[in-house]
Amino acid sequence: MTFDKVYQYNFPTTIRFGAGAIKELPAYLKSNGLSKPMIVTDPVIAGLPFFKSIIKDLEAQQLSVEVFSNIHKNPVKSDVYKGTELWDQSSRDSVIGIGGGAALDVARAIVLRVNHREDLFKYDDLIGGDIYVTNDVPHFITVPTTAGTGSEVGRSAIIADDETHQKKILFSPKLMAKIVFADPVLTMDLPPFITAATGMDALTHNMEAFLAKNPHPLCDGIALEGIYLIKDALEKATNHPDLESRSKMLMASMMGAIAFQKGLGVVHSLAHPLSSLLDTHHGLANAVNIPYGMEFNIAGFEDKFRRMARTLELKEENGEAVVEYLFDLNAKIHIPHHLSEIGVKAEHIETLSDLALADFAHPNNPKPVNREDFKQLYLKAL
Template sequence: MTFDHIYQYNFPTTIRFGAGAIKELPAYLRQNGLKRPLIVTDSTIAVLPFFKTIVSDLRIHGIAVEVFSDIHKNPVKSDVYKGTEVWDDTARDSVIGIGGGAALDVARAIVLRVNHREDLFKYDDLIGGDVYVTNEVPHFITVPTTSGTGSEVGRSAIIADDETHQKKILFSPKLMAKIVFADPALTMDLPSFITAATGMDALTHNMEAFLAKNPHPLCDGIALEGISLIKDALEPATNRPDIESRSKMLMASMMGAIAFQKGLGVVHSLAHPLSSLLDTHHGLANAVNLPYGMEFNIEGFEDKFRRIARTLELKEENGKAVVEYLFNLNTKINIPHHLGDIGVKSEHIETLADLAFADFAHPNNPKPVSRADFKHLYLTAL
């Protein structure tokens, strides 16, 4: 792959990939007769120069843009309802999600809600709610600005209950974007902390997908290649960013999201409660927990860890070397090794263990995880 060219991939949806791809957005909208998009983003991105340039370029081309950015960094149901009110009040014809996982999850949930007006959590996939996603949905476009969740190529949105903080999954093949404009140049100005945290999120997705218990050889291959790209790119993307490292990270992020249709695991169940209870950045929560979760999974799955170690080109091809690599990588990109360093206190552990055990991710872990296991993992990481 060269990094001065725009490529098109059609997997799982149409992806325009390369520096400058975002410049194709106005023409795409006009070609599809879309003149009144609702852009969903977050309050941080909404004030950045590159975002203002995107909006200005659309307006110059006669596109009447409305921006909604009033969302939490860990999205909740009320964010989706507020965004849908903006859709109703301003007569939009399409949705463009621009941002990281939070913005794209809210955008996708608004896409669902436009023509599905019962309680949002009726459509929770964990209780079979996907069968109620029967109506048409608006034209949906995604533009990632971080290399982490890979939500731009996904079919689901994770939205939390405002009161209980429990996360729900809204899922349907209808919620996949019609097209993704994946422009690594949009990630060039990300602060190093966000680059590091989102990059470790992408690594967690690829590693957990590879280990997940459901058989899916296609996803296994994608996950290993994603791990390989991150091995080469995350540290330079964080500390010495250039378009090559940013391109590799953006591709690896999408690969992780494609791979984790196979499932996730213990690390995400450790991380989700930190976000819902303590408002911890999701990528940071995954990053700190990843070495501990991987260590938990080694026994019984030595062959899988041998393949991960080989992909990482480690001298010792075993699980212990993988865990050591993860701690070392966190050090190189300035991620702390302990939960106590990111605001977790001993009095949080019991509640965190309850939430983790109730989480949707760990049933796909390669081995069962009990509440006692979660408590032990939190205490070890504390």
């Protein structure tokens, strides 16, 4: 894989990957007869120089741009409704999501809501709501700026209820981007903490997808290659970033999102309640919990862990070595080992355990997880 030029592949959507890919955006819009994009991003990205440069390039081609950035770092339903109001008021013809998981989730949910105006959570995939996604959706383009969630290649958005904080999944093949402009240069200026947390999110996606109980050999292969790329790149991308390490992380992030159509597991069910209850960064929540969740899964799945250890090129090819590797990697990229270091207190454990049990991810874990398991995992990680 070369890192200094743009190339294209299609899996499952069209992906323009490489340094400088973002420069193709204005010409792509014009060639598709689009002139009034609504850009959905987060408040931090909206103020950064690279984002202002993207807007400038679009406006230089006489494209009318409207920016919506009024979103929470863990997106809620009201964010989506506000964005749809702006769409209505400004007569847009396309949606461009630019950012990490939060921005891309809100962008995708707005794409759904434009022509589906019943209560947003009627479309929750967990209650079969995808069958109601029947109308056309606006032209949708994604531009990732972090290497973590891989939302740019996804078909779903995770949005929380403003009051209950419970996360809902909006899903439909219609919600896949028409094209992804994946430019690793846009990730070069990420601060080390965000690089580390989002990178561990990508690793969690790949590892949990590989372990998930549903048979899907294609996803297994993608997940193992994603793990291999992260092994080579995450520490360097965090501490001494260069184009190669950033490119590998961006690719591995997309691979994790493709692989986890197979399912996720216990780590995500431990992490999601931290985001909804305590507003913890999703990647950080996964990063702290992954060694404990992986340790929980070893018994009965030794062969899967042997294959992950081999992919990581560890001396000992077993689950214990994988867990040790995860603790070591977290230390190298300055991720804490314990939940108490990121604001979790003993009095949160019962509520967290309830939320974890209600979470959508753990039914795909290779082994069942009950409420007591979640409680003990939180206590161990505390």
